[in-house]
Amino acid sequence: MKSGSNLEKVLQAGHFALTAELGPPMGPSDEEIKQKMEILRGNADAFNITDCQTAVVRLSSIAAAIMLVQGGMEPVMQMTTRDRNRIAIQADILGAAAFGIKNCLCIAGDHQKFSAAGKLKGHPGAKNVYDVDSIQLVGILKKMRDEGLMEGGDPLDVAPRLFIGAAWTPMAHPLEFRVTRLAKKVAAGADFIQTQGIYDVERFAEIMVEVRNLGLHEKTAILGGVIVPKSAGMLRYMDSSVAGVSVPKALIKRMSAAGEAAGKDKKQARRNQSKEGIKIAVELIEQLRETEGVRGVHLQAIEWERAIPRIVEPAGLLPRPHV
Amino acid sequence: MIKANSKPLGEVFGFIENCKKVLVLGCGGCATVCQVGGEKEVGVLAQALRLKAGTEGKQIEFLENTVTRQCEPEFVDPVVEGLGDVEAIVSTACGVGVNHLVERGCPVPVFPGVDTVFMGSTLEHGEWAERCAACGQCVLHLTGGICPIARCAKNLLNGPCGGTTEDGMCEISTPENPVPCAWAEIVERMKQLGTLQELGEIQPPKDWSTARDGGPRRRVRADLKLDRQEQKVQS
Ligand code: SF4
Ligand code: SF4
Numbered sequence: 159m160k161s162g163s164n165l166e167k168v169l170q171a172g173h174f175a176l177t178a179e180l181g182p183p184m185g186p187s188d189e190e191i192k193q194k195m196e197i198l199r200g201n202a203d204a205f206n207i208t209d210c211q212t213a214v215v216r217l218s219s220i221a222a223a224i225m226l227v228q229g230g231m232e233p234v235m236q237m238t239t240r241d242r243n244r245i246a247i248q249a250d251i252l253g254a255a256a257f258g259i260k261n262c263l264c265i266a267g268d269h270q271k272f273s274a275a276g277k278l279k280g281h282p283g284a285k286n287v288y289d290v291d292s293i294q295l296v297g298i299l300k301k302m303r304d305e306g307l308m309e310g311g312d313p314l315d316v317a318p319r320l321f322i323g324a325a326w327t328p329m330a331h332p333l334e335f336r337v338t339r340l341a342k343k344v345a346a347g348a349d350f351i352q353t354q355g356i357y358d359v360e361r362f363a364e365i366m367v368e369v370r371n372l373g374l375h376e377k378t379a380i381l382g383g384v385i386v387p388k389s390a391g392m393l394r395y396m397d398s399s400v401a402g403v404s405v406p407k408a409l410i411k412r413m414s415a416a417g418e419a420a421g422k423d424k425k426q427a428r429r430n431q432s433k434e435g436i437k438i439a440v441e442l443i444e445q446l447r448e449t450e451g452v453r454g455v456h457l458q459a460i461e462w463e464r465a466i467p468r469i470v471e472p473a474g475l476l477p478r479p480h481v
Numbered sequence: 482m483i484k485a486n487s488k489p490l491g492e493v494f495g496f497i498e499n500c501k502k503v504l505v506l507g508c509g510g511c512a513t514v515c516q517v518g519g520e521k522e523v524g525v526l527a528q529a530l531r532l533k534a535g536t537e538g539k540q541i542e543f544l545e546n547t548v549t550r551q552c553e554p555e556f557v558d559p560v561v562e563g564l565g566d567v568e569a570i571v572s573t574a575c576g577v578g579v580n581h582l583v584e585r586g587c588p589v590p591v592f593p594g595v596d597t598v599f600m601g602s603t604l605e606h607g608e609w610a611e612r613c614a615a616c617g618q619c620v621l622h623l624t625g626g627i628c629p630i631a632r633c634a635k636n637l638l639n640g641p642c643g644g645t646t647e648d649g650m651c652e653i654s655t656p657e658n659p660v661p662c663a664w665a666e667i668v669e670r671m672k673q674l675g676t677l678q679e680l681g682e683i684q685p686p687k688d689w690s691t692a693r694d695g696g697p698r699r700r701v702r703a704d705l706k707l708d709r710q711e712q713k714v715q716s
Contacts, residue, residue, distance in 0.1 A: 269644070272644075291635070292639075325643065326643075345683060401647075
């Protein structure tokens with residue numbers, strides 16, 4: 159055991175793992191986090207806490223992750239290299255580990271100019287850090303854990319026990335390099351991988367053949383990403399504007415049809431689409447489960463945590479294993 | 482070369498509005514090449530400032546001069562020594578020029594007439610793009626000659642983030658300000674060169690101490706200094 163985290167144990171015991179996302183609020187509201195925790199409790203093996211996603215300030219991922227630990231739930235603390243240099247990164251990792259946080263997802267993070275894709279003001283004038291990239295971050299954590307050394311070479315008093323994760327966008331341009339990117343993350347020390355949301359499972363399955371040929375699925379645990387669709391509009395937006403996400407036309411049609419079935423009743427149209435979205439998510443989970451080399455799923459219901467229990471139950475993923 | 486943009490006229494005028502005599506000082510180097518601060522632009526700026534002073538009812542005399550390079554003592558020193566009753570300088574050189582004038586003992590305030598933006602190349606007439614960030618330890622041999630420090634929005638060293646769009650643009654790209662993904666270009670270039678497999682190699686965290694992060698930089702070439710001393714001794 160590298161970390162002894164629940165996620166690590168579930169994977170090691172050979173279970174199909176399940177992680178779900180919990181987005182911290184845009185204010186110091188422990189109430190909101192607690193509410194989300196109660197919605198999600200028991201519905202996944204570990205819960206990703208986003209780190210100022212889309213470069214919008216939110217309650218810090220470390221603080222929210224500590225709240226989860228104290229509330230008896232397991233976090234996957236996300237950490238971007240956008241906002242911290244290697245000094246802050248390592249200090250934060252030690253602090254997180256001291257509070258019992260064991261899983262860390264290493265990402266570059268959205269550029270500050272991205273700021274919620276222009277929906278919020280964000281901080282486009284901020285200075286970014288990018289002292290290291292996500293692969294180097296994985297390497298830093300591995301060095302801390304396995305060698306008990308800081309990046310600069312100084313010894314740590316005690317090595318943190320970490321289960322190290324990385325993100326992977328299998329279908330982003332340039333396609334011919336994406337499997338190499340995964341291979342680099344694995345070589346750097348990624349114990350698990352959470353992929354970008356996948357709607358086109360067929361195309362993903364083709365890429366997984368290449369992944370298996372390189373044996374990468376055995377060196378790391380790949381969790382397929384599922385972003386719960388809320389409406390046809392959201393699917394269209396994801397298809398056209400989110401890098402590395404392509405949504406098959408048939409899925410968009412299905413969602414539109416669900417909405418149209420409500421006639422002029424807009425509320426009902428929204429309800430229909432949410433329902434259809436949940437159904438689609440369940441189907442995606444099933445398809446990913448059948449894809450060889452995929453060892454779990456990572457569920458994201460963005461600002462819609464309530465959807466998670468409604469998905470994992472019909473997907474046959476409950477109860478979560480006790481290991 | 483170094484690229485710059487003209488500062489808004491109102492901003493520049495605000496610097497000197499209470500002076501009686503102002504020198505607008507151009508540079509014959511980069512600022513001339515990117516058509517923002519050479520002899521021609523000095524003339525245009527001085528004239529615009531004169532008109533502005535007129536409409537604001539201010540009596541200001543504007544002198545014009547353009548030196549070969551504002552970053553060299555030999556060109557700047559005569560200007561500093563011959564200022565007479567000039568009360569301020571507006572420099573249309575890059576920021577280096579302004580600093581250098583101060584460093585050479587300029588007794589009056591020196592104000593920037595331009596915003597220095599980057600080191601880059603000419604894409605076509607009237608269009609320039611950043612190409613080097615002077616990190617002090619060049620990695621271009623690893624990336625097919627395309628700079629990931631200056632051209633990737635996150636200066637990543639191990640390949641593209643997940644934000645590259647389908648048409649090879651960076652996640653920060655907008656229709657008004659298109660930014661190609663440097664890593665998409667690096668991958669394409671190395672594919673052409675048949676060296677793509679080299680990108681499989683993990684690049685460790687970069688030593689940024691040679692970049693601006695290590696503090697202000699200075700370069701000393703002892704051999705050149707010695708040469709000059711010898712020349713002086715001989716003459
Ligand atoms: S690697 Fe450094 S020195 Fe080389 S082009 Fe890029 S910024 Fe300039
Ligand atoms: S999209 Fe490309 S250029 Fe932009 S940050 Fe990502 S890798 Fe760098």
